Amino acid sequence: MAEPTVLVGLAVVIGSATLLAYIAHLMKQPLVLAYVFAGLLIGPGGFGIISNSDTVFSFSELGIAFFLFVIGIQIDLNKIRDIGFTVAAAGLTQIILTFLAGYGLSLFLGFSHIVSVYLGLVMTFSSTLVVVKMLAEKEELDSIHGRIAIGILLLQDVVAIMALAILKDYSSEGLSSVILQPLAMSAGLLVLSVAASRMLLPPLMRFFAHNQELLFLSALSWCFLFSLLAHQMGLSIAIGSYLAGVGIGGLPYNLEIAGLIRGLRDFFATLFFVSLGMQLSLGHLSGALPAIILFSILVLIIKPLSTVWVVTLLGYKSRTSFFSSISLGQVSEFSLILVSTGVGLGVLSPSISSLVAAVTVFTIITTSYALRYKEKLFIGVARPLKTLEEKGFRNRVPVGIPVRHKDHIVLAGCNRMGYSILETLKSLRHDFIVVDLDPDIIQDLMNEGVPCIYGDIKDSEITERLYLKDASIIISTVTQKDDNIRLIEEVRKANPKALVIVTALNVDTALGFYRFGADYVILPKMLAGEKVADIIVENVRNPKHLGALRETHIVELKYIKRQELLRRFEPTSLRIAERRLPP
Structure with a gap:
């Protein structure tokens, strides 16, 4: 049968x-x-x-x-x-x-x-x-x-x-x-x-x-x-x-x-x-x-x-x-x-x-x-x-030439999480360098005058140009396991006193990063839960807090979405102009 x-x-x-x-x-x-x-x-x-x-x-x-x-x-x-x-x-x-x-x-x-x-x-x-x-x-x-x-x-x-x-x-x-x-x-x-x-x-x-x-x-x-x-x-x-x-x-x-x-x-x-x-x-x-x-x-x-x-x-x-x-x-x-x-x-x-x-x-x-x-x-x-x-057409991919800093912060990855961190670094008026593998993001940052460099954090040439030995904090929003392990090892060799913050998608990877020497590991889902808990506590104290937070959040989300759409469809000059407009 x-x-x-x-x-x-x-x-x-x-x-x-x-x-x-x-x-x-x-x-x-x-x-x-x-x-x-x-x-x-x-x-x-x-x-x-x-x-x-x-x-x-x-x-x-x-x-x-x-x-x-x-x-x-x-x-x-x-x-x-x-x-x-x-x-x-x-x-x-x-x-x-x-x-x-x-x-x-x-x-x-x-x-x-x-x-x-x-x-x-x-x-x-x-x-x-x-x-x-x-x-x-x-x-x-x-x-x-x-x-x-x-x-x-x-x-x-x-x-x-x-x-x-x-x-x-x-x-x-x-x-x-x-x-x-x-x-x-x-x-x-x-x-x-x-x-x-x-x-x-x-x-x-x-x-x-x-x-x-x-x-x-x-x-x-x-x-x-x-x-x-x-x-x-x-x-x-x-x-x-x-x-x-x-x-x-x-x-x-x-x-x-x-x-x-x-x-x-x-x-x-x-x-x-x-x-x-x-x-x-x-x-x-x-x-x-x-x-x-x-x-x-x-x-x-x-x-x-x-x-x-x-x-x-x-x-x-x-x-x-x-x-x-x-x-x-x-x-x-x-x-x-x-x-x-x-x-x-x-x-x-x-x-x-x-x-x-x-x-x-x-x-x-x-x-x-x-x-x-x-x-x-x-x-x-x-x-x-x-x-x-x-011998390649280097003009197709912006490189970025970061100015030498000391006691600076290195931000690896300027995605949505990295964008929020970048805005915080700007408000602190602290020296920092951004490294990213997305040429569109690097081009936008260069046009805004943000110190940045196009490249991979696992590339030894890139890590040298980030001046890791002089950095105080290194933050990676990159989720690739091998990339973060290599970054931790490079920082520990060049600058043992620097704080290293990396990102993981699961608990096992996070524990592995700690074993390699990370000072703190970002777990996006866990951080989201902690953030929601803080919001609930604040809203109990102030019932109007959540409404105000909601309006601010909507404005931020619309701004980020607009940037993503512009990066996808618009010429660079229009993206620059749009970024200078208030949200």
Whole structure:
């Protein structure tokens, strides 16, 4: 019977993944490696516990589709819009160069023209699933290099959706059916998602938001609805689920929905990686080892090189460009769907599918280790990247030349929390320097005459120009764990007497910062609770206090929102004028 087979298959998949993940955790290895190895053991290429290829494909497709839905929900397009030129330049350069390299390598290895086209496209796309998961684990989704990487991935996804739509109908006759029709269908589905997110979904989700179960079920129904529409149009269900997530991503309830389905996201991510291992066939790979090595080198080296080259020349720091590019060195889940489409059309053989699966597994595992040890890898390439950085268009990114101070305060990160601290420092009339990785923020601060510098607090050159040895207080509103640890260590070496205040998102990280020598750790949620408690106490003493505080708060929020909108849409000169206006 079909149902028991599926249930037993799921039990085997989850059980084996759990066991090997536990072993990997004890050995302090990436869990992705455990999931893939579990799939290899239980799949047709291992012990053959699950040998039904249809079951393997169902697990893979369902895992990809659902995870892409969650990714669509979580991606904030507004954060990427600010670096749109960089994303477009680096992304298009990477796509073109990688495709040409992959196509040329395929022809060199003796593959036919159409197979070479498929393989060129396969090597072009990076895994949104893997990159988002790893950046989220390191709390780097909102960093500059994280935003650049996500932006390039979104551009790749658009191209991948177009390629999927075209190649799925490759066997059809005529330009209309091969290219125009599937592209029109994909565009129509996108328009439908955007229109629904503006007209239908807001009142609908507002109604469901009163009940979390209804909100959860409505989000899942939306995902399955678009997957069904995509399937009926002859498109991949992954396209439908991804566009469904993009539609919900623009709603004010997107983070709540993402939180509700976080468990399902992790579950389906596990299914994807296990099913990836199940697709490996050692028999098919025995004669394809040279091709696997060459394609892996292309993905791991050529693809990141094309990205780091463009991002650095556009004026970003070499560290930022390196971190944004190194995360892209793997094959995408869309690539696996492309290959499955080619096999289904009879264009590609099963051996090509095994080849691509092997390259995907190897590059994903390698990327996991590369991201874990990216600081050490950067040290090895820092010198040539520094030379490239000096040749870049530095006028695109303001640098800022801080005046030398003594007994000053260093503020790292001028986000919303940093903005409030900055205003306090101004009112104290105490010497201070601001460092930030957002070029728009630095440009605004420079135009206002605020001492500032563009750069990363983990960059030794930046820390030298901040004159840490002469500083009295160092405040970091940056939430990246590694950045704050490095900052604490640098300050303790240069100036043991300075006070170091850093920011953490959870208790364990905060305790770790204290062990490294932080004087105080900001926990935003805990501080918010303490602030509310103080407000309540003050309001008991003075019943009019809360009303006055409310009006002041509204004015401040409107001012901050106006600055964010101006930074996103207006020229710099208008932003300067607006900042000088009273709120």
